[in-house]
Amino acid sequence: MHVRKVGILTGGGDCPGLNAVIRAVVTRAEQLGIEVLGVRGGWRGFLENDTEELSRQRTRGILDAGGTILGTTRTNPFQVKGGPERVEAAFSAWALDGLIAVGGEGTLSLATKFHERGLRVVGVPKTIDNDLSGTEVTFGFDTAISVATEAIDRLRTTAEAHERVMVVEVMGRNAGWIAVQAGLAGGADVIAIPERPTTVDDICKVVLTRRAEGKTFSIVVIAEGALVQERGASEAHLVVSNKSPDAFGRPRLGGVGAYVAREIEELTGIESRVTVLGHVQRGGTPTARDRVLALRYGVKAIETIAEGASGVMMALRADEIIAVPLVDATRERKLVDEPWIRLCDVFTDVLWAKRRTSPPTST
Ligand code: F6P
Numbered sequence: 001m002h003v004r005k006v007g008i009l010t011g012g013g014d015c016p017g018l019n020a021v022i023r024a025v026v027t028r029a030e031q032l033g034i035e036v037l038g039v040r041g042g043w044r045g046f047l048e049n050d051t052e053e054l055s056r057q058r059t060r061g062i063l064d065a066g067g068t069i070l071g072t073t074r075t076n077p078f079q080v081k082g083g084p085e086r087v088e089a090a091f092s093a094w095a096l097d098g099l100i101a102v103g104g105e106g107t108l109s110l111a112t113k114f115h116e117r118g119l120r121v122v123g124v125p126k127t128i129d130n131d132l133s134g135t136e137v138t139f140g141f142d143t144a145i146s147v148a149t150e151a152i153d154r155l156r157t158t159a160e161a162h163e164r165v166m167v168v169e170v171m172g173r174n175a176g177w178i179a180v181q182a183g184l185a186g187g188a189d190v191i192a193i194p195e196r197p198t199t200v201d202d203i204c205k206v207v208l209t210r211r212a213e214g215k216t217f218s219i220v221v222i223a224e225g226a227l228v229q230e231r232g233a234s235e236a237h238l239v240v241s242n243k244s245p246d247a248f249g250r251p252r253l254g255g256v257g258a259y260v261a262r263e264i265e266e267l268t269g270i271e272s273r274v275t276v277l278g279h280v281q282r283g284g285t286p287t288a289r290d291r292v293l294a295l296r297y298g299v300k301a302i303e304t305i306a307e308g309a310s311g312v313m314m315a316l317r318a319d320e321i322i323a324v325p326l327v328d329a330t331r332e333r334k335l336v337d338e339p340w341i342r343l344c345d346v347f348t349d350v351l352w353a354k355r356r357t358s359p360p361t362s363t
Pocket of ligand 1: 013104127128129169172224246253282328
């Protein structure tokens, strides 16, 4: 079948590099004689007939721009009455031969469902958390760790000047990739991640051990989704400051860093501060690496859909962009695994409790 017109949407949380993907799709599509229709606000655009024609002219000058010119939401048509049918009706009304869905786990799960219902859909993996399986890396991750590393570098000098403990809370809901890689790059003393529950006592022991060894300051990098056992609690759990869930019923993350900094100060007597990097990690211009990765994903996505494929996602494997089944990306999360934990353990104390047996006591 000849592909004449393809839609593109960006869904879920935004991510540096989304505009580079859009630019790549539109540029290559023009060369292939394919029209591109931008669907605005993720799947919401299908439900509200909100679209814009995308031309090469419209996508000039956006390569280095953060955010997404198409806007994004976490709209789930399957939670809207008649939603899936409305998406299918719009798909036909707009005469689309295919759709490129750029997003993380949520968006790609929906892409899979629509593929199973008969629409031609190809996915492009996006998330700063880098927790999608099927691909070695998602675009946006490199930017996030660069921003986080720069922040840690800056915090180190002020930590040293004041002989303080600096707790840096980074993003990472289910996976600690940002904490691990920015923590390693920034020379952290402690890296706390969702995959390895930790206790406040363990973190304090590391801080005191480093002091006993002569280091006058400490950097604690903690993922917002880290599981921490509070004093007196029987097990580790999420620590959040805002108890009300987000629009999807998920815990609204944020607050573990402040909690840990408070506890360190109280238990060790060492002055501690917290910095929450939050959405700074997601905003602004993508790194060169993310731009190039996003361009590669975009070109491959439009070429793949032009060949008539569906139900696949673009993936980076051994430095090649290939198409893998969409279900591979969403079946399970890519979590920080043992080789990375072992690497962290060389430089930090993520597995502190297992590694040392006689911690110094607080004075
Ligand atoms: O999934 C990417 C991510 O940045 C997570 O690290 C974070 O928990 C979440 O999005 C924050 O989402 P929101 O934009 O809804 O605050």
